[in-house]
Amino acid sequence: MGKTARFAIIPLMLCFFCMGFVDLVGIASNYVKEDLGLTDSVANIFPSLVFFWFLIFSVPTGMLMNKIGKKKTVLLSLIVTVFSLLLPIFGNNFYIMLIAFSLLGIGNALMQTSLNPLMAIVTGGKNLAAQLTFGQFVKAIASFMAPYLAMWGATALIPSFGLSWRVLFLIYFIVGTLSTLLLLTTPIEEKIVEGKTSTFAECFKLLGTPVVLLSFLGIMCHVGIDVGTNTTAPKILMERLGMTLNEAAFATSLYFIFRTIGCLTGSFFLRVMKTRTFFIISVCMMAASMVLMFIGDSQTLLYCGIALVGYGNSNVFSMCFAQALTAMPEKQNEVSGLMIMGLFGGTIFPLVMGFMSDAMGQAGAVAVMAVGVVYLFTYIKQLKTS
Secondary structure, X not given: OOHHHHHHHHHHHHHHHHXXXXXXXXXXXXXXXXXXXXXXXXXXXXXXXXXXXXHHHHHHHHHHHHHHOHHHHHHHHHHHHHHHHHHHHHOOOHHHHHHHHHHHHHHHHHHHHHHHHHHHHHHOXXXXXXXXXXXXXXXXXXXXXXXXXXXXXXXXXXXXXXXXXXXXXXXXXXXXXXXXXXXXXXXXXXXXXXXXXXXXXXXXXXXXXXXXXXXXXXXXXXXXXXXXXXXXXXXXXXXXXXXXXXXXXXXXXXXXHHHHHHHHHHHHHHHHOOHHHHHHHHHHHHHXXXXXXXXXXXXXXXXXXXXHHHHHOOOHHHHHHHHHHHHOHHHHHHHHHHHHHHHHXXXXXXXXXXXXXXXXXXXXXXXXXXXXXXXXXXXXHHOOOO
16 A cells, blocks of 8 residues: 555545444434424434435445546535534424435435445555455444434533534534545545446346345345434333433443444454354344343343344344345446445334334334344345355
8 A cells, every 4th residue: 555545544534434423313313302302203204314315326326436436426425414414503493404314314325335445446455354344443433422422412511502412413513524625635546437337227127136135135124223223222221211311322322332343353253254153143142132122121131132233233234245246246336236225224114113112112113123133034044154
């Protein structure tokens, strides 16, 4: 890696941090629910809306990268993200939040699709896996900082400038602006090659291949459980233990701490054991977590459940993604676009969970996530034994 490339890594890692902003949606939707007096089913529209845009923007982003290049596409994603963070600073009504969360989802869909390929250009392919793993670690820092920043703002432990918990948006707005300016001024050489890009029709046609369809559904379940736990964990503690939202906010951070540990250790375990074996262990951990979150009535049991799903769910995406790519190496662009579309699962699960929790408490939301875990058990047979 040349000197220029080494300097370029710094703004790219800041971009990974900005990619983690999307995970503020879980704790933010809980504070919006409390501020505006919303039901669970209405409040869960916010996380659902964020991930809806992955269905719409993943393939068009690939087309855009062909036309304007990867760096400009990442810059565009940062601009959209920064603007989404600016809006809540000026108000906290339902429609401002609706627009802000939509823009946050659009910006993140652009970033998820374009940042990894840009990293591949900067590294020249050397140590790419290690750099991407470290990028996910940096992303996770933003994820588990969000509940703390919101809680500190709400309890005035940090200067909140009258914004209360919404100071979270101000802090991330400043970081996002810095990241944009740093990437803008960093020279990155890339060749923009005009070529045939995946279309919606080509992507959806691949769903006729069983392993692609089942991997797509696996990623939908992974993201649904991820967003679901992010959103529901504090609500479970509030319902069962009588905690306030500020006290329960730690649950979201605990989830992201164990997801981060899972990302870092998973890359090692996947080198020393069969993918199928590690997948089985991961899904069994998730199943145990669902039981604990469904019946747990003590802080210890519930924290154990949240930690288990954080670790168990941390590598499901990469294993499903790799399985689909390996199955159709000649269609990697199309398969990649389709797998990113699978992040749409973050829309479906919270919506259903909101209705179930309104009907039967947070145990209903956990039951919806448990359906996703059951599906992942059925996916095991798709994984190669060798």
